[in-house]
Amino acid sequence: MSIILGKIVWSMLTPGSLLLCLLLLALILSWWAPSRRWGIRLGVPVGLVVVVLGFMPSLDWMIRPLEDYYPVPRLPSSVDGIVVLGGAEEPGLSAEHDQPQVNGSAERLIAFAELAHRYPDARLVFTGRGAWSDRKAVSEADIARSVLGTMGVDTGRVQFESESRNTIENAEKSLSLAQPKPGETWLLVTSAIHMPRAVNCFRTVGWPVLPYPVDYRSGDIQHLPFQPLHALRRLDAASSEWVGLIAYRLLGRTHELLPPRILSSMKQDQALRGNVTEGGLAPVAGLG
Numbered sequence: 001m002s003i004i005l006g007k008i009v010w011s012m013l014t015p016g017s018l019l020l021c022l023l024l025l026a027l028i029l030s031w032w033a034p035s036r037r038w039g040i041r042l043g044v045p046v047g048l049v050v051v052v053l054g055f056m057p058s059l060d061w062m063i064r065p066l067e068d069y070y071p072v073p074r075l076p077s078s079v080d081g082i083v084v085l086g087g088a089e090e091p092g093l094s095a096e097h098d099q100p101q102v103n104g105s106a107e108r109l110i111a112f113a114e115l116a117h118r119y120p121d122a123r124l125v126f127t128g129r130g131a132w133s134d135r136k137a138v139s140e141a142d143i144a145r146s147v148l149g150t151m152g153v154d155t156g157r158v159q160f161e162s163e164s165r166n167t168i169e170n171a172e173k174s175l176s177l178a179q180p181k182p183g184e185t186w187l188l189v190t191s192a193i194h195m196p197r198a199v200n201c202f203r204t205v206g207w208p209v210l211p212y213p214v215d216y217r218s219g220d221i222q223h224l225p226f227q228p229l230h231a232l233r234r235l236d237a238a239s240s241e242w243v244g245l246i247a248y249r250l251l252g253r254t255h256e257l258l259p260p261r262i263l264s265s266m267k268q269d270q271a272l273r274g275n276v277t278e279g280g281l282a283p284v285a286g287l288g
Helices: 002-013 014-032 032-054 060-067 089-097 107-116 139-150 167-178 192-204 228-250 267-270
Strands: 081-085 123-127 156-160 186-191 209-213
Touching: 014 032, 014 228, 032 228, 060 192, 060 228, 081 107, 081 167, 089 139, 089 228, 107 123, 107 139, 107 186, 107 209, 123 139, 123 167, 139 156, 156 167, 156 228, 167 192, 186 192, 192 228
Parallel strands: 081 123, 081 186, 123 156, 186 209
Antiparallel strands: none
8 A cells, every 4th residue: 555655646746747736726826816926926937947848858867867877788698587677568458458558668578578589598587566456457467478478488488476566576576486596697677767776676685687778768869849748757757766766765675875886796797898798689670
């Protein structure tokens, strides 16, 4: 219940939600003559903020520090396992339409499938139920099983953890399921913006992982010159991760605000510096 309550509270306090609520309040105040002056005083600066954000659709200054925290590593010749975090799946839509539905983070599953084919002997773990999915409903793991099967992954190889509702539970429950041995090399696949918090959680439970970030949202992205709603969504996504890092530390879910950029394992250090001989995943056709 506390996890769901926390997500509800945050959804009401996101910068985008607050700005829209303030604009609505300014409109209401402006409706009556006695409070019109206060409505204008509130609405003008808030409206200017929305306009300015609308002309800055990238917001890379908030997103890129998180996405660049761990570079995409050059992969070693072999790994012991691969774990991917849920979040690309849409349980509610999947149940309503009776077919698997994914969102803009589908690169998590795409990369996981390609890595599974690249390392046929690696152990595979998917972790995630979803904060809004109860035990009787369709879970993220259920959807992932179906999607991975259509991508040619032998789902019999995959251990599906379907109880975790947030990142720290992803780490705890997948650790209990996989029981990795000391010295093993495990790849962690999740969205680049989410990778620092994910690595922090896995370090907290004592599981050293090699980050493999995907689903980038910063960079040379083409947009219309004015997209305030798009900018607010990106602002909310970036704010969610920064606030999540702080909240996890204050609540004692992690031991550090940010994990170290260079991880402790020598093999991981070499991979993060690009000193291993094996290359990364093959580029997408037509992109180089």
